[in-house]
Amino acid sequence: NAGVTQTPKFQVLKTGQSMTLQCAQDMNHNSMYWYRQDPGMGLRLIYYSASEGTTDKGEVPNGYNVSRLNKREFSLRLESAAPSQTSVYFCASGGMNTDTQYFGPGTRLTVL
Amino acid sequence: QKEVEQDPGPLSVPEGAIVSLNCTYSNSAFQYFMWYRQYSRKGPELLMYTYSSGNKEDGRFTAQVDKSSKYISLFIRDSQPSDSATYLCAMSGTTDSWGKLQFGAGTQVVVTP
Numbered sequence: 001n002a003g004v005t006q007t008p009k010f011q012v013l014k015t016g017q018s019m020t021l022q023c024a025q026d027m028n029h030n031s032m033y034w035y036r037q038d039p040g041m042g043l044r045l046i047y048y049s050a051s052e053g054t055t056d057k058g059e060v061p062n063g064y065n066v067s068r069l070n071k072r073e074f075s076l077r078l079e080s081a082a083p084s085q086t087s088v089y090f091c092a093s094g095g096m097n098t099d100t101q102y103f104g105p106g107t108r109l110t111v112l
Numbered sequence: 113q114k115e116v117e118q119d120p121g122p123l124s125v126p127e128g129a130i131v132s133l134n135c136t137y138s139n140s141a142f143q144y145f146m147w148y149r150q151y152s153r154k155g156p157e158l159l160m161y162t163y164s165s166g167n168k169e170d171g172r173f174t175a176q177v178d179k180s181s182k183y184i185s186l187f188i189r190d191s192q193p194s195d196s197a198t199y200l201c202a203m204s205g206t207t208d209s210w211g212k213l214q215f216g217a218g219t220q221v222v223v224t225p
Binding site: 004040041042043044045048058090100101102103104105106 | 116118120146148153154155156157158161200202212213215216217218
């Protein structure tokens with residue numbers, strides 16, 4: 001099992017460009033999450049999906065949109081990237097114990 | 113004030129020493145407590161999971177939860193250089209936060225040979 005996979009691993013964007021971060025899990029988990037990690041701030045929840053067909057805002061949703069494509073896949077879209085969105089983005093999926101989460105390797109995004 | 117506070121370190125210890133990490137929190141409704149380990153440029157990996165108060169031991173790792181003091185701890189015995197990483201505490205369980213973890217900022221640990 002690959003667990004949680006994310007693409008791309010690295011990305012550089014110019015201000016105003018758009019992009020989609022892809023996430024897939026093969027653990028048959030219902031819940032999936034997108035976080036961003038910034039120095040000194042820890043992990044902050046952007047959006048989550050408790051089950052296929054549902055999505056909800058987290059702590060820092062502004063500037064992002066998500067799509068739960070199916071049970072396996074959960075994508076994060078930046079419509080018009082800003083330098084403040086420079087961060088490391090992690091996707092996670094929820095395990096059998098509701099609050100345990102398993103993380104992907106991350107995407108390092110730089111917005112110039 | 114953040115809901116979860118964690119000293120960022122770095123915490124430097126010699127190989128073989130006991131590493132002691134802790135987090136404090138303000139929300140008394142938290143009942144699920146986790147520790148994640150994150151190596152440099154990698155995703156966090158679940159290390160320990162505890163429900164409510166008490167101790168849990170797994171090999172060299174011991175997690176403690178003191179809900180009365182709103183304080184959780186992680187101890188690493190016989191520390192190894194491979195334990196050098198950032199350790200994140202996380203918690204949840206409030207009635208309106210199903211599945212939404214609150215993370216500490218992480219403590220960087222360096223184990224020197």
